[in-house]
Amino acid sequence: MSKGLLIVFSGPSGTGKGTVLSAYFAKHPEAQFSVSATTRKPRPGEQDGREYYFVSREKFMQMKQNNELLESAEYCGNCYGTPRAPIEKALKDGKDVFLDIEVQGGAQIRRLLPESVGVFILPPSIQVLGERLRGRETEAEEVVENRLTAARREIPKAAEYDYAVVNDTVEKAAENLAAIVTAEKHKTSRNQALIERVLNHD
Amino acid sequence: MSKGLLIVFSGPSGTGKGTVLSAYFAKHPEAQFSVSATTRKPRPGEQDGREYYFVSREKFMQMKQNNELLESAEYCGNCYGTPRAPIEKALKDGKDVFLDIEVQGGAQIRRLLPESVGVFILPPSIQVLGERLRGRETEAEEVVENRLTAARREIPKAAEYDYAVVNDTVEKAAENLAAIVTAEKHKTSRNQALIERVLNHD
Known part of the structure; x- marks a missing residue:
């Protein structure tokens, strides 16, 4: 494949x-659609793992340090980032x-x-x-x-x-x-x- | 266009x-399909300007000298070449x-x-x-x-x-x-x- x-x-x-x-x-x-990680709070109707992975700032910083994010940025006091592992897995699976x-x-x-x-x-x-x-x-x-x-x-x-x-x-x-x-x-x-x-x- | x-x-x-x-x-x-020029004789059923532009060796050499061919080559004693003008016109017309x-x-x-x-x-x-x-x-x-x-x-x-x-x-x-x-x-x-x-x- x-x-x-x-x-x-x-x-x-x-x-x-x-x-x-x-x-x-x-x-x-x-x-597949890549779901970002964010430190902002979920809005009504948003679901963890669908719109975003909702994580604490501490968890986010830990992901960043562990090189688990392909890129990250801060807007309006919230952090956003692209988790590496789900992308690598999907690509490897031919998706x-x-x-x-x-x-x-x-x-x-x-x-x-x-x-x-x-x-x-x-x-x-x-x-x-x-x-x-x-x-x-x-x-x-x-x-x-x-x-x-x-x-x-x-x-x-x-x-x-x-x-x-x-x-x-x-x-x-x-x-x-x-x-x-x-x-x-x-x-x-x-x-x-x-x-x-x-x-x-x- | x-x-x-x-x-x-x-x-x-x-x-x-x-x-x-x-x-x-x-x-x-x-x-559009680019029609080549050739010095080989038409085969039964072949039509000038459809399969090839059938030209004399003299005419072919003249086209080559006048830079009217994008490329040319000789196989089995016959010359083949790609006329430049029809391609340039078609591309310009957006085709x-x-x-x-x-x-x-x-x-x-x-x-x-x-x-x-x-x-x-x-x-x-x-x-x-x-x-x-x-x-x-x-x-x-x-x-x-x-x-x-x-x-x-x-x-x-x-x-x-x-x-x-x-x-x-x-x-x-x-x-x-x-x-x-x-x-x-x-x-x-x-x-x-x-x-x-x-x-x-x-």
Whole structure:
């Protein structure tokens, strides 16, 4: 069995990363989603091991010291990190693992694991992103403006990723993501053993 | 409109390159097939501009001197070459162009046009390739043996290509080829303008 792929998936808030991933997972139930560890408290409805692994600050620091996290960062006084062991196990078992991560953490992972595949999801335009964020209606205009400013700063980082997918429609974006995964599995750089096998199974 | 992709498509004789391409073209009628120029005489049923551009040796040499061929080679006393102009026009018009070419010519093209995509098609095994060649029944055993020897020599060259696709079933191989084309179009290295466009259309 060949090793799974690690897909580092980033994009500005509001671009629909989660929705695209859900559409992808619906058609590829064997794929895995990497669950982050965090020191922030669970919100109502959140479940340990599903949205996050909820851990104490002491436990988090211990994980970090034991090199159990691929990357970690602190936001608004809470720590977030990517546990290494579940990813390594899934990849070894031939499962593809998707990591929904902001650009800085994504860059750390990709330096550490250069065989990972970086996919950046883009809104059709900043204007459409603004319309989508305002359409949610739950967001104050100030929050929308902050997110658009963040998006303008993050989008140029797409160039550091291997692939860019525009989320025009969720279905099309998920299909393009599937094509990227399929193509990457056919890279000769990942298939040296295949060439040997074709030659020697005779 | 974005530029088309040039796909350099190689693989041992008998692997089913032509059949896989036909299945691909049936679903992607906008794609183009690069027709080679040759000095060999047309065989019954062959049509100028379809299988080959049939030209005189004098005309061929003139094309070569005028830098109208991307690559050329001589086999069994006949010259073969890849005309440059139709490929450049199709790519400029946003059409993908497929070039069915042996490994040496493929290497020349890929050096000249590093933005091209190299896809190598593999038989499931040398044994299966032998069975397929023998199944044609039109081939003498000696011809089959020569082709298998050539295949053993060519298959390691797959490593010099970007992708390797095993022709287990024609349909699956054509689907994988389609995924490769889709993925390549989403490479950030081909989409710098897209990132600019997303940022500035607001």
